[in-house]
Amino acid sequence: MADIHTYDFSGKRALIRVDFNVPLDKETMEVTDDTRIRAAAPTILHVLKNGGSVVLMSHLGRPKNGPEDTFSLRHIVDHTAKVLGCEVLFATDCIGETALAASSALKTGQVLMLENVRFHAEETAGDVEFAKELAKNGDVYINDAFGTAHRAHASTTVIAQFFPNDKLFGFLIEAEIKSVDRVLNSTDKPLTAIVGGAKVSSKITIIERLIEKVDNLIVGGGMAYTFVKAKGGKVGASLVEDDYLDMARKIIKIAEDRGVNLYIPTDTIIADAFDNNANRKEVAIDQIPDGWMGLDTGTQTSSDCREIILASKLILWNGPMGVFEMENFQKGTADVANAIVDATANGAFSLIGGGDSVAAINKFGLADKVSYVSTGGGAMLEYLEGIELPGIKAIRE
Numbered sequence: 001m002a003d004i005h006t007y008d009f010s011g012k013r014a015l016i017r018v019d020f021n022v023p024l025d026k027e028t029m030e031v032t033d034d035t036r037i038r039a040a041a042p043t044i045l046h047v048l049k050n051g052g053s054v055v056l057m058s059h060l061g062r063p064k065n066g067p068e069d070t071f072s073l074r075h076i077v078d079h080t081a082k083v084l085g086c087e088v089l090f091a092t093d094c095i096g097e098t099a100l101a102a103s104s105a106l107k108t109g110q111v112l113m114l115e116n117v118r119f120h121a122e123e124t125a126g127d128v129e130f131a132k133e134l135a136k137n138g139d140v141y142i143n144d145a146f147g148t149a150h151r152a153h154a155s156t157t158v159i160a161q162f163f164p165n166d167k168l169f170g171f172l173i174e175a176e177i178k179s180v181d182r183v184l185n186s187t188d189k190p191l192t193a194i195v196g197g198a199k200v201s202s203k204i205t206i207i208e209r210l211i212e213k214v215d216n217l218i219v220g221g222g223m224a225y226t227f228v229k230a231k232g233g234k235v236g237a238s239l240v241e242d243d244y245l246d247m248a249r250k251i252i253k254i255a256e257d258r259g260v261n262l263y264i265p266t267d268t269i270i271a272d273a274f275d276n277n278a279n280r281k282e283v284a285i286d287q288i289p290d291g292w293m294g295l296d297t298g299t300q301t302s303s304d305c306r307e308i309i310l311a312s313k314l315i316l317w318n319g320p321m322g323v324f325e326m327e328n329f330q331k332g333t334a335d336v337a338n339a340i341v342d343a344t345a346n347g348a349f350s351l352i353g354g355g356d357s358v359a360a361i362n363k364f365g366l367a368d369k370v371s372y373v374s375t376g377g378g379a380m381l382e383y384l385e386g387i388e389l390p391g392i393k394a395i396r397e
């Protein structure tokens, strides 16, 4: 595999797989959040600055049967041009004559965007012939789409084989890998993972993996009530996965055996309905009355978590502590976010990953006060779970 820092791009067309799957306004079709475009800009600008030209390929949304204007990347051409500060050309297909004519006519310093790769069913099928056609649009392949690195699709994985000596990671994916590896491989201690969110079932693999590594594991969000019930507590109408009670007991036992501090919240904010305006009370988490449900963590839990977090050198946070989307149940999540910010200011390394904790940290305006916010939710979780991501493997092998 080649290295973006040393690769000679002069006179070369860099075919870059970016993740420009950005939200668009339904009426105006304008980009409403350009985080992903801005995140890919350093790689694109680096190629241009070093004498190359750029061919961008991405997916947008989930088109079902071929081209659909709603999912056309033409809607984001102007915005991308604005972010990059240069003209962006557009090809109405990603393979075939249209694409090839445009990509082969590219001059040094020019940028071309290809139409949505998912307009061809062969993309998600990981079709080799399709990948070969895509590959004709570039002399060097750069993968800078961490968010899709866990998919063995044509443009994210299969295509790499057509660039045996000219395939490399972009700056974004490189930074993602570095941050996750830092958490997985560092010997800095204590390492604290905070895993919240709705369900144990969707987080169990990551919990099983993390419990091998961490010193503290804080369980929060809806998941906590399954643990509380597994220990014999009364959880009222809280979210519980009865199928996972044994699993929760197993995790508790592993934590004991390994000497991991498994922190299960001790108090909770309960509500008599799943509603921001429901009646609220703070109670011990194992004594929730019938008909009431826990929607946030309580004062004691916040202060316990803060103490654990402030004493940590490495922090990984995935999943909110409560239903943070509702104002009356966001405090537990905000308290954890603020504790992570303070720990970071004191020198800890903090990685925030997974859709909802990223949404939460953005909501509280704290994203620039933690060490790293991962852009690829699903991909980051799989990486943390120890799965070798096909998009990463394809570049490395």
Ligand code: AMP
Pocket (backbone or CB within 6 Å): 196, 197, 198, 199, 202, 220, 221, 222, 223, 239, 294, 295, 296, 318, 319, 320, 321, 322, 323, 324, 325, 354, 355, 356, 357
């Ligand atoms: P996940 O995608 O698994 O990280 O779950 C995130 C979702 O979990 C958010 O939408 C939260 O509102 C939800 N959540 C967090 N705490 C609770 C809770 N106590 N009861 C129900 N849902 C919760």
